Amino acid sequence: MKRLALALLALPLAQSGASAQNAGSPAAGKAYWERVAPRNVDCRNCHGGAGEGGFGPDLAGRGLSAAQVLRAVRQPWGIMPAFAESQLSEQDAADLAAYFASLPKPPEPGKWRFEVPPGAPPGQATLINMGCGQCHTPNFQGPRNNMGGYGMNFDYFANLVYNHTTAMPAYRAEIGNNATNLDMGNYSRSRLTVGQLRQIYFWARDEIGFRPQLAATLGKGETGPSGVTYPLTVTNNGVQGRGMIAEGLTVSLTIPAGHNVVAATGQGYQGVVNNVATWKLPRSAPKDQERLTITLSQPVTAAANLRGEVRWAKPAPKTGTDIPVNIAPAPL
Ligand code: HEC
Ligand code: HEC
Known part of the structure; x- marks a missing residue:
């Protein structure tokens, strides 16, 4: 002072x-x-x-x-x-x-990162108009994974929004997540009413839908006699007994140009078509982990890395199509 x-x-x-x-x-x-x-x-x-x-x-x-x-x-x-x-x-x-x-004063104020799309359902419009969509994107991706993985009811969700800075660490402790960043602040009940928050929650649950909490990661390559083998793990991080089960999973991995697939292992391997290796997994329930591998003729590089995604047939959004889970690239 x-x-x-x-x-x-x-x-x-x-x-x-x-x-x-x-x-x-x-x-x-x-x-x-x-x-x-x-x-x-x-x-x-x-x-x-x-x-x-x-x-x-x-x-x-x-x-x-x-x-x-x-x-x-x-x-x-x-x-x-x-x-x-x-x-x-x-x-x-x-x-x-x-x-x-x-900083210089801007000639005119900047634009919203995300505007309400034309014809947006009321819940999505509220999500964007209350600021949530500026961080969580208009389809509320991150929270929908967590809500699906936890089987989150409205009261639990509301506590995470209104009392975020205390509720979030408690929630993480409960699900065994050791992240410590706290990016979001606490929303006021008088400014964002319970009615508005219910609109957001039920849109997320019943219209666009919660998502199974899936994650997919490539591990470091290991050089063997026939090539370099990359482990690929697909995990459902949901809470056992409460989280969503994904059915009809398709794991696709794009092989970088100049690399050949020497071998692949794991359930439901479909082979390589147009440089994309595919696996079909019937289902993934909370705490399930599928271990797949792919062996390439030569190691990947930062510029030519393996890229891919996981999609699932069910549960599908009630409207539109959903965004797949990206496979985290192999550390180099
Ligand atoms: C969800 C969107 C959002 C986020 C995130 C956000 N703000 Fe704001 N901020 C606003 C809005 C909207 C206002 C206008 C007042 C209001 O609605 O509360 C505002 C007002 C302000 C003001 C007052 C400006 C004035 O004209 O007096 C300051 C200062 C400010 N914010 C700083 C910050 C800082 C620092 C952070 C990060 C720690 C932050 N804001 C994060 C949306 C946001
Ligand atoms: C400033 C960016 C920002 C804004 C605005 C924001 N969030 Fe978040 N939110 C986050 C981040 C980042 C997390 C992860 C925990 C953390 O870092 O605080 C999170 C966590 C959550 C969680 C806990 C579950 C999870 O996915 O981790 C819920 C539920 C949630 N947000 C809902 C909302 C709703 C509803 C709104 C609007 C009323 C909103 N958020 C506005 C950034 C934001």
């Missing part, structure tokens, strides 16, 4: 008053904004990559003080979620204010 007061005194008259600046570091503010580890809150999804605005107002070059930033983050005026001390400290607010002051 003392430093702040001194900085205020040192400022020329024209810059004092409501737009007074503080002793924050623009470089530290930039690092916060750009999520340089250990930072992970993505204010940019709503306020733009250079604070030019988007779903939320522009912040660059407006002369916001540290106190104003802190107040906006702890007690947002409208529908912005509130961020806790652990996510944004008083020092972070000062650094951000200094960073915003260092």
Whole structure:
């Protein structure tokens, strides 16, 4: 506080008053904004990559003080979620204010990352209009996996939205997930009503549908006499007895140009057609893990890596088609 007061005194008259600046570091503010580890809150999804605005107002070059930033983050005026001390400290607010002051004022405010698509059902429109869609994309991909994997009821879901900063660590502890990042803030019940949140939840459950919590990962290649073998693991990370079961899975792996498939193992291997190796798995229930392998004539590189996806026939979205799960590439 003392430093702040001194900085205020040192400022020329024209810059004092409501737009007074503080002793924050623009470089530290930039690092916060750009999520340089250990930072992970993505204010940019709503306020733009250079604070030019988007779903939320522009912040660059407006002369916001540290106190104003802190107040906006702890007690947002409208529908912005509130961020806790652990996510944004008083020092972070000062650094951000200094960073915003260092940025040019945009000629006009930026655009939303995602607009409500024409003809969107009400639940999806609410998802986007309440800001959720700016981070979670218009089809709510991440949460739909977690909701499907946990068999999440409305109350549990609502607690994760309204009391995110305490409920999320508890949920992770329950499902044995050791991630510690906390990107999302706490939504206010008076700004995002229970009725609106129910609209989002039931759209996610009954219209676009929850998703089975599937993950697929390639492991490091192992060189043998006939070539390099890459393990491919398909896992259902859902909670046993509650999570969704996927049926009729298709695992497809695109073989990089110049590589030949020497061998492949695992259930339901279909061979290679048009440079795509395919496996068909009848089902994957929570905690099931399928281990497949593919052996290539030569190792993959960063530029020519194996890429692929997992699709499943059931459960299918009630409307439209769903996005597959991407296979995480092999570490090099
Ligand atoms: C979900 C979108 C969203 C996210 C994420 C978000 N904001 Fe906001 N922000 C808004 C909106 C919308 C407003 C306008 C007031 C309101 O609706 O609460 C706002 C207002 C503000 C204001 C007040 C601007 C003014 O004109 O006084 C500041 C400062 C601010 N946000 C900073 C941040 C920071 C820092 C973060 C990240 C820690 C952040 N916001 C994350 C949407 C967002
Ligand atoms: C600033 C980006 C952001 C906004 C805005 C946001 N979320 Fe999230 N949300 C996340 C991230 C990232 C996670 C993972 C946990 C974390 O990092 O906090 C998450 C986690 C969740 C979870 C817990 C299950 C899971 O997938 O991890 C639910 C449920 C959820 N969000 C729903 C919503 C809803 C509903 C809204 C709008 C009312 C919303 N989120 C707005 C980023 C956001």
